[in-house]
Each structure stands twice: as structure tokens, then as C-alpha cells.
Amino acid sequence: MNHNLKLYNSYTRQKELFESIVPGHVGLYVCGPTVSGESHLGHARPYITFDVVQRYLKHLGYKVRYVRNITDAGHFEEEGREAQDKVSEKAKLEKLEPMEMVQKYTNLFHYGMRLFNNDEPSIEPTATGHIIEQQNMIQTIIEKGFAYEVNGSVYFDVAKYAAEYPYGKLSGRILEDQLETTRELDGQDEKRNKADFALWKNAPPEHIMRWNSPWGEGFPGWHIECSAMSAKYLGDMFDIHGGGMDLQFPHHESEIAQSTIAHGHEPVKYWMHNNMITINGKKMGKSYNNVIKLSELFSGNHPILAQAYHPMVIRFYILQTHYRSTLDFSNEALQGAEKAAKRLWETYDVLNKLAHPGNETAADSELDKKIATWVAEFTEFMEDDFNTAKIIANMFELAPVINSFKGGQIQLNAISKATFELLKQQFAAFLIDIMGMQPFQGQSNDKLDSVMNVLIDLRKDAKKRKDFALSDEIRNKLSAAGITLKDEKDGSMSYTLG
């Protein structure tokens, strides 16, 4: 593979040259959603971020197997309280079958992903569909002596693990701190150490989701699903594991520990973590009760929202910032992103309609060189840890030039045919194929086109007769209907929807 892709590995805390384990192939695992509720703006970030990652890897020529799970078993545990299953608990409240609710939120999630124009993962495994795999993995860990069973539950022995392996390396924490902060055990506690985490939980009688196991009826612990499913579909050592930074500990740290024992080595070559979306400086998340759901975002139906935002505006807004920086939500920021995204898209349209005269040498070699540089930097920036923010900045450097070609301020022969073709091809490749942008204004169609042509002819005629009252009326009424008419320099007229 001919590239110089560097990505920031959270595990080593530095940018590393990407080299796939199997030449020509990439295994990518991204922690998917827990479908016990509707996805919100915060969830959009990892899935858009890693969509671009897998798009770029494909662009480089890799065959990518992209696995993104659906957590539908809802196996969470809460310290100091009886283990409970949030999925089944909420289902009772809503009087739905657990799987009915899981299905509903899974569908909503998929709907959102499609609107964002995220490619579908190659495999989207569910936790409930891989109970056997999870049990097998737990069994292996028990056999190797790193897990113990108590009253139908199985726990991972973190202290024993940490004696031999660097537990806490990914999240940068020291186990001693965790072990020392022993809190009072409230009788219920079965763990040998506070830091131990559940691989399998015994299900209390009221628990709806339950499966048979060698340890009795129960349900899998939180972390084991990702380890079991990634190993099944990507092998016990795969290239990239992605997810939100908030999953680094304990989720990903535990994945490393489990897999290391089960397979005898670490499971992942490169760990990638996206930063959070914040609102008023605070992380958007259910614990803060400050989420804006995707459906609210698209409809504008939320007290904080000044308007509705198109999915492509959200995508652009997310890509305008580097994925490892926090990104603060505000109406102002979204509105800025909306204008910028529209202008960029229109520039792309303009570029597509330009016809180069065909000269081999550039009339303005300096401009020619500048353009070639800006275009070449698309690749350079992408390969520097997926810096889409800088790519977009370069596209805006190009925008005035492209528009000037159309406006006539700059002649197209200023640049060579080769440079023009490269510009056109790379602009499309990065904007459409790699960053995954698509048109976000209303799509026109043949019928609308013919209706509009009638109106445009009427207006042209009115203008010719200097009947500006009529020409303005046509334009104003269309504008009220959400259609914008533009008088082009050459006397023609064009229209845009929305």
C-alpha cells in the first residue's frame, strides 16, 4: 500500500505510521451504540469520525472489514447495588418486550446513520447474538486462572492480571490507587477486589434477559461482548479499535485485559479515540441530562435549538474540527457550519460545470503551482491523523479561485489542463468519497425543472420589457416558497431549493 498514513495511537500516546497486520486488509472495530434509548448528537461524532477513517482506508486501496456492534443486552452493573439490566428495566416502564425496544432504537439509529451518509459496517453483530462466544471466552479465562466464580457470577481478577501485565496503560491509571480505595463492602459484594469487573452476572429472578450458562442463569458482563465479537470477526489481533474517549476506562482497558488472557497477547494494534461533544462546556451525555437527540436536531424541536439542522450540516460541523479536540455545541457554531457547508457545496457544483480550454502550460504558473499545492495537501493532511479540518480550510482557499473562474475574474487557461483535472478529481474524491458529504439542499427533478423553466422564461421576458414589478414578484413569491432565483452574469437564471 503506497501511503504515509500516520494515526495517533491512544495506547502509545503518539502518532504512528499505519501498517496493517495483513497486507492489503484492515480490521476495524468500533464500539457501537447501546440501543436502550435514542441516539443523540454526541453519538454522531464517533460514527462520522470512523466512517471517514474507513472511507480513507478504502480510498487507499485496503479491503476493510468494519465491525460495529449493537449492544442490545444491556448488561450493566452498578457498584454497591444489585446488578440490574437497564434494557429490561426500561422496557418494563415502556411496557415493551425488551427486544421490541431494542429493535425500535436500532432502527432509529440506522435511520440516523443513513441521513449522515455513513457507510454501513461490514458486520454489525449484536451482543445477544453472541452469548455462546462470550461464554466460551469467559470459560477460557477461568481455565487460565484469571477469573473466579462466585454465586453464579464470574469476575475477572484484575490484581492477578496487573501483577503480570500493564493494566491501566491505555487509560493511564495506576492499579494500586484503585485497589487502595477500598470502600465498605455492603455485604452484597462478591468481588475479591474493587477493581475486578464482571464477565458474567447471575440474573436475579425479575431479570427478563437471561441465558443459561455453566454458572447458572445470567447475562454477560459489560466488556466481554466487544472482545468476543471482535475476535470472532477480526481475529484475536486486529488493526484498529475505535470509540469515544469516555470508553477508554474501564471498557477498553478491560477488553485488553480479557483478550490478553484469552489469546495470550494484546488484541489491538492501534487504539483510536474521538473526543467529546460538549454543550456549555460540559460533555453531552445522559448522565448530565443535556442531550440533544438526533431527531430533535433534524426537526429543530428542542428548547436549545434556534432552528433545524440538516444532517449534512452536522457532518460538516464535526469534520471541521479535529476528532481529538472537544467540540462545543452552539447555535452560532451550527449556523456558521451551515453557511460554510452550503458555500463549499455550491463551489463544488461550480467546479463540476467548468470546462478547461485544454492548454498544456499554465498562463499563470504561480497560481497553477498554488492550486497544485493546496490539492496535494489534501492527502498530506488526511495522512496526518485524519486532519479533515485542514482539508476543509484548503478547500476554502480554493473556493474563491474556482468561483473566479466562473465569474471571469480569472481565466481558466491560467492553470494547465493537468492541474485543472487534478483539482476536479481530488476535490470530488476528498469531499464526496472520503469526507462523505452529499447534497443537502432539496433535490430538483425533471418536472420541477420544466415548471421552473416556464417561470424563468416569464421573468426573463418581464425583465426585457423592464417590467421589474412583475420580475420581482416572481422572484419574491418563489423565495417565499423556499426557492431562490439567481440572475447569472450571462443573463441566464438558476434556482436553488431550500
Next chain:
RNA sequence: GGUCGGAUGGCCGAGUGGCUAGGCUCAGCUCUGCAAAAGCUGCUACAGCGGUUCGAAUCCGCUUUCGACCUCCA
């Protein structure tokens, strides 16, 4: 309390030891019957205090301040 990461102009945001990031907003101009769009021009920056350096917003230290994780979280 522990660990880690930020503080950039009206807003959002990139980034680097010396070279205009970019976008949005705002003002002026060109074009236009008028608009819109587009183009051109302009406007505010690198939290504070020290240090290293010929030179730091960029490296180091301290201070102030915000946040993330340590519990479910993308």
C-alpha cells in the same frame, strides 16, 4: 482526592519555534434595474507571570481557570 487534557480574535475553530490557517459575523467596494450569489478590501488573537532562545502563541516552570475519566456513557 488521583490521573489526564484544554485555555487562540465578536463566535467556531487549525496549527507551527521565525512565514496570512480557514469558516461564520461585521463594515466598505465591484458587479447588478434592484436583489441574491460571487469577487476584492478591512477589523479584532494566541489566559497571566517568569524562564530558555537571535526570535515563542508554539519549548520549560509557576499561577489562574475550564473540562474529561476514576460509576452507565460515543
